[in-house]
Amino acid sequence: MLALRLQRIGRRNEAHFKIVVIxxxxxxxxxxxxxxxGSYNPKLGRIIIDESKxxxxxSKGVQPSDTVYNMLVxxxxxxxxxxxVLPKKTPIIDEEKLAQEKAEAEKAAEExxxxxxxxxxxxxxxxxxxxxxxxxxxxxxxxxx
Numbered sequence: 001m002l003a004l005r006l007q008r009i010g011r012r013n014e015a016h017f018k019i020v021v022i023x024x025x026x027x028x029x030x031x032x033x034x035x036x037x038g039s040y041n042p043k044l045g046r047i048i049i050d051e052s053k054x055x056x057x058x059s060k061g062v063q064p065s066d067t068v069y070n071m072l073v074x075x076x077x078x079x080x081x082x083x084x085v086l087p088k089k090t091p092i093i094d095e096e097k098l099a100q101e102k103a104e105a106e107k108a109a110e111e112x113x114x115x116x117x118x119x120x121x122x123x124x125x126x127x128x129x130x131x132x133x134x135x136x137x138x139x140x141x142x143x144x145x
Contacts, residue, residue, distance in 0.1 A: 004037060004057060005065040016041055019049060019068055021057050040071065047071050 003024040010016035017040040020033035037057065038049035054077050058064070064072060066085045072078040 002034060002057070002060075002062045003065060004054070004062050004068050006040065006067060007033065014043070019071070021062055024063075047075065049075055049077065051075070051077050 001024045002021055004019065004021055006017040007020045007022070008015055008017055008029070018033075018036055019038040019040060021035040021037060022030075022033040026032055035053065035057065037053045038047070040047050049071065054072060058072075058078070064078075066083045069078065069080075070082045070085065073080055073082050
């Protein structure tokens with residue numbers, strides 16, 4: 001079975017990758033690839049893919065690796081959602097769900113602020129009443145003396 005995946009080239013600390021069609025059972029460093037579809041430079045973030053070759057190979061049944069699949073989605077060659085290429089232990093982050101939770105938390109915070117403002121106004125008026133009562137009682141005790 002053929003696979004569309006990255007093949008590392010370049011020197012140490014200067015990685016460059018070829019995007020190749022290769023037999024899935026062969027090692028990634030073997031030079032026995034069927035076709036070169038493009039290249040990837042991670043330092044510059046440059047992805048070069050021959051769209052016609054990529055579409056042709058995918059139509060023939062070649063399975064892209066997860067990373068190459070995400071590159072093809074970025075370039076618009078394949079329609080679909082990106083795959084999680086992070087380790088299995090890392091949770092998948094759903095940005096839409098996070099945005100909804102954040103909005104709900106903000107609404108709850110606003111509602112709690114409104115209720116605390118109302119309660120603080122009530123406590124302020126109660127405190128003023130208590131102060132005025134204590135001042136009256138003090139003035140009454142002064143008059144009696």
